[in-house]
Structure formats: structure tokens, C-alpha cells
Amino acid sequence: MTWTDSLPSARGKLLRDEPLGPFTWFRVGGAADVLFIPADSDDLADFLKALDPAVPVTVLGVGSNVIVRDGGVEGVVIRLAGRPFAGITTEGDAITAGAGALDAMVAKASAKAGLAGLEFYAGIPGTIGGALTMNAGCYGAETKDILVSARGLTRAGAWVDYALADFGYTYRHSEAPVDIIWIEAVYRGTPDVPEAVAARIAEITARREQTQPIREKTGGSTFKNPPGHSSWKLVEAAGWRGKPFGGAKFSELHSNFMINFNDATAADIEDLGNTVREDVQSKLNVNLEWEIKRIGRPV
Ligand SMILES: Cc1cc2nc3c(=O)[nH]c(=O)nc-3n(C[C@H](O)[C@H](O)[C@H](O)COP(=O)(O)OP(=O)(O)OC[C@H]3O[C@@H](n4cnc5c(N)ncnc54)[C@H](O)[C@@H]3O)c2cc1C
CATH class of the missing domain: 3.30.43.10 (Uridine Diphospho-n-acetylenolpyruvylglucosamine Reductase, domain 2)
Structure with a gap:
């Protein structure tokens, strides 16, 4: 047993x-x-x-x-799948979203409610739970700019309430204990004309289509941008844009995105990332830090 x-x-x-x-x-x-x-x-x-x-x-x-x-x-x-975790409600300038709700749906709801500031969530294909953990952001905005508070459960099943300041957010990083399971978040938007918010969302969505391999098997940005550098430029400068490694490679369209283009294993993908980190360190003397989380056991 x-x-x-x-x-x-x-x-x-x-x-x-x-x-x-x-x-x-x-x-x-x-x-x-x-x-x-x-x-x-x-x-x-x-x-x-x-x-x-x-x-x-x-x-x-x-x-x-x-x-x-x-x-x-x-x-x-x-x-956290299904309706009980994916509710989105608005009241005044506050938007409350379940941790299982997609960021893009929260952006859409903010447009409907005439609240600006959350448009960038339309470009991030994750859930609110993932956004709270990753301080997800794009185009100059991050989760920390719009978050008011969040509720979660500890590993022992007790409810905890976190105000924005308790997260200790920095670039793609939260200081909150990793074992908290986020259940719900409250955001604040700024009143605006719904059509204007919707138009900015449409712009972000169109820009994504052109600049990221969003229909591929990918994991988003592989590495955080080191201070003063863009990771995609470093990966490219080290010669890794589009170069196959097992069934994985860095995308031709966006060279900080790895893609599983030919039945890659998880090991292919992680090894590619680690190989490129070492190569960039030795050729360009810059330390790339993983943004993608790796979980579980190697075989
Ligand atoms: C095409 C593409 C484009 C992307 N563009 C961007 C971008 O522009 N900006 C950006 O920031 N990210 C981007 N990403 C990365 C990703 O979408 C974000 O990091 C997102 O916030 C992850 O959410 P998720 O639900 O997929 O989380 P997962 O990938 O499933 O998990 C990520 C981390 O969050 C934790 N987590 C998830 N849910 C919870 C929860 N309820 N409670 C506690 N922890 C939780 C997991 O344990 C894990 O540590 C992109 C990814 C792709 C594939």
C-alpha cells in the first residue's frame, strides 16, 4: 500500500x-x-x-x-479547472478574477466594464494563478501595476490574504511562499471608454500574431532579460536561432522562444535551454536565467 x-x-x-x-x-x-x-x-x-x-x-x-x-x-x-475557479466580476473600478480564469478573458472583461490598464493581459496566454506567480507582463506593464490583492490556500489548507506589497514583486518573480495556491485576485482599472480599451486589446492581439510563435508548442520566453540585454538577441548572437537540437529549437520568429517542432522530449527542450545558457556565458559572458519553470523528475 x-x-x-x-x-x-x-x-x-x-x-x-x-x-x-x-x-x-x-x-x-x-x-x-x-x-x-x-x-x-x-x-x-x-x-x-x-x-x-x-x-x-x-x-x-x-x-x-x-x-x-x-x-x-x-x-x-x-x-484549477472549470467554472468555480474561472469567475470574473467587476464592481466600480475593481475586477475580481478566479485563478483559473485566462488572462485574456480578464482583459476582455475589463474592456466591457470600461476599465483601462489590464489590456496587456490579452497578450499573455496563461491563467491568473500563473500571472500572480510569474508577475506576468508585456509591453511595459506587469501584474504588479494592476493588482490590489489576492486570496490563496496554504499547503495545509488555510486561507491567506495577500496585499500587493506582500508579494515583493520584481521582474517575473514573486517573493510569496511557493506553496501558496492562489484562488482569486482583485485588480484595479482606470475608467475609460469601453471601445478605446477594446481597440488597444485588438492591437496587442494582432502584434502577438506577428511577433510570436503562438500556434507552436512553446513555453513563452525561455530566459529572463538580463539587465541591459535582450535574451532573444543573445540567443541569436550565439548562433542558436532556428538550430535543431533533438526535436527542439529556438524559434526563427522569436529567438527567446523554444519550440517543440519534432516530437521533442522534455529532456531535449531543457537540455537545449541549458546548452544555450552555457554557450551564451562562454561566448558573450552574460548569465541567462531561466524564466520557464521546470518541474518534476528527469527519467
Ligand atoms: C506564446 C506565449 C507567449 C507568452 N507571452 C508572455 C508575455 O508576454 N509575458 C509573460 O509574462 N509571459 C508570457 N508567457 C508565459 C506565460 O503565459 C506566463 O508566465 C503565464 O503567467 C503562465 O500562466 P499559466 O497559467 O500557464 O501557468 P503555468 O505555466 O501552468 O505555471 C507557471 C507557474 O505558475 C504557478 N501557478 C500556476 N497557477 C497557480 C496558482 N493558482 N497558484 C499558485 N501558483 C500557480 C505554477 O506552479 C508555475 O510555477 C507566454 C507564453 C506563451 C506560450
């Missing part, structure tokens, strides 16, 4: 040995020992309270900034 035979009961779905590749943009990686899709936040809180504290817990959004390694993920992986 192992820990997976004595899981706490739950109203949501508990799936053993569930492949995670289909839940990520790269479409690679092994299985979760257990994948839990809670019915709602109470279900999740009760499950976490009853789960053996020794079992590791990992949250996945829509997997647009992760590599799940080929050996799968130890413990319980949680996905």
Missing part, C-alpha cells in the same frame, strides 16, 4: 498516473503521481487539510511557462 491508496476523499476528480503533457503548451513530460481537479475551493481546502503533509503538492495553470520533465511529477498536481 502506498500513499496514493489512502488519499483523502474529494468531490472533484482524483486521477492516478495522469499524463501531464496534454496540459502544457510544450506537450511533453511524464505523468503526475496524482492529478487533482477540485470541484471548488472548499473541496481543495478540505483535501489539503486531510492530505499527508509529507506529500508534495504542485499547481499547474495552463502550462504556458513550464516544462514538465519526462519522469513525471511526484505527489499531487492540482489544476
